[in-house]
Amino acid sequence: MSLAPCHVQKDMPTPKLTAKNVSIEYHIARTREQFLALDDVSLQVDDGEFVSLLGPSGCGKTTFLNAIDGLTPIARGEIRIDGKAVTQPGKDRAMVFQSPALLPWRTVMGNVIYGLELQGTRDAGAQNRAREFIKLVGLAGFEERFPNELSGGMQQRVNLARALATNPDILLLDEPFANLDALTREFMQAELLRIWSAARKTALFVTHNITEAIYLSDRVAVFTARPGKIKSVVPINLPRPRPLKIKRQVEFLKYEDELWGMIEEEASKTGMFLQATERA
Numbered sequence: 001m002s003l004a005p006c007h008v009q010k011d012m013p014t015p016k017l018t019a020k021n022v023s024i025e026y027h028i029a030r031t032r033e034q035f036l037a038l039d040d041v042s043l044q045v046d047d048g049e050f051v052s053l054l055g056p057s058g059c060g061k062t063t064f065l066n067a068i069d070g071l072t073p074i075a076r077g078e079i080r081i082d083g084k085a086v087t088q089p090g091k092d093r094a095m096v097f098q099s100p101a102l103l104p105w106r107t108v109m110g111n112v113i114y115g116l117e118l119q120g121t122r123d124a125g126a127q128n129r130a131r132e133f134i135k136l137v138g139l140a141g142f143e144e145r146f147p148n149e150l151s152g153g154m155q156q157r158v159n160l161a162r163a164l165a166t167n168p169d170i171l172l173l174d175e176p177f178a179n180l181d182a183l184t185r186e187f188m189q190a191e192l193l194r195i196w197s198a199a200r201k202t203a204l205f206v207t208h209n210i211t212e213a214i215y216l217s218d219r220v221a222v223f224t225a226r227p228g229k230i231k232s233v234v235p236i237n238l239p240r241p242r243p244l245k246i247k248r249q250v251e252f253l254k255y256e257d258e259l260w261g262m263i264e265e266e267a268s269k270t271g272m273f274l275q276a277t278e279r280a
């Protein structure tokens, strides 16, 4: 019997991000305990891909994002970006947090330029670049406003512009819309997709919100309850561009049911079911 020739695929592109068997522990000084927050997580993300991390509260999503950002050390396994091990924060990544954390004494322009200043860019080009991204996030004309003169959604746009202006390869977004009202959140999701398709960055987006995860993503990685493992990675085969009304289509609702089932199973293990998930 002859065996089929082993087909070795050459020239496969290196994934943008590879997390391999990543475990993360926190040391609790008071009790001298090692607390396992993330357990054996493996995930690959391609260049330009949009992947959401979905899971119950406390399962380690922020911990994982911080490790990718190089802020939290990993106990076991490895995280690589373009094949290079992550050991510290770098210009190739930018984090967008839940609350905008803008400098109140700086204007919109000043806040966006601040991101560039932190990278050591202070030339005239910085001003032009900041202006370009302020326009991209739909805030042209608001360059000289101060954060307290903006709505929550506008502040979050400034936050996004600041992250994008630094030209990262990977955008790390940790529940960036969690503090917004439901309607603004919907529009910000659509805005984020528009900006993402224009900027073509690799994006990792943490959320509790199942609908948001489906609407935005190429794939949704569902985490188990703590210590977080990846329970399943669900590809979202919905066409792009995605209008908001896609959320009412049957295919969308099927994804919602599938993910809801997974999350329900995990959240019920934690006894924190109500806080842990939102359906819409």
Ligand SMILES: Nc1ncnc2c1ncn2[C@@H]1O[C@H](COP(=O)(O)OP(=O)(O)OP(=O)(O)O)[C@@H](O)[C@H]1O
Residues within 6 Å of the ligand: 026, 027, 028, 035, 037, 055, 056, 057, 058, 059, 060, 061, 062, 063, 064, 208, 226
């Ligand atoms: N600095 C820390 N020291 C000790 N334990 C921590 C620390 N940060 C997080 N943890 C613990 O690690 C686990 C994961 O926390 P993490 O913030 O990553 O969860 P999460 O999935 O982002 O939760 P949420 O959805 O509520 O934001 C939690 O049990 C938390 O108590």
Ligand SMILES: [Mg+2]
Residues within 6 Å of the ligand: 061, 062, 063
């Ligand atoms: Mg978190």
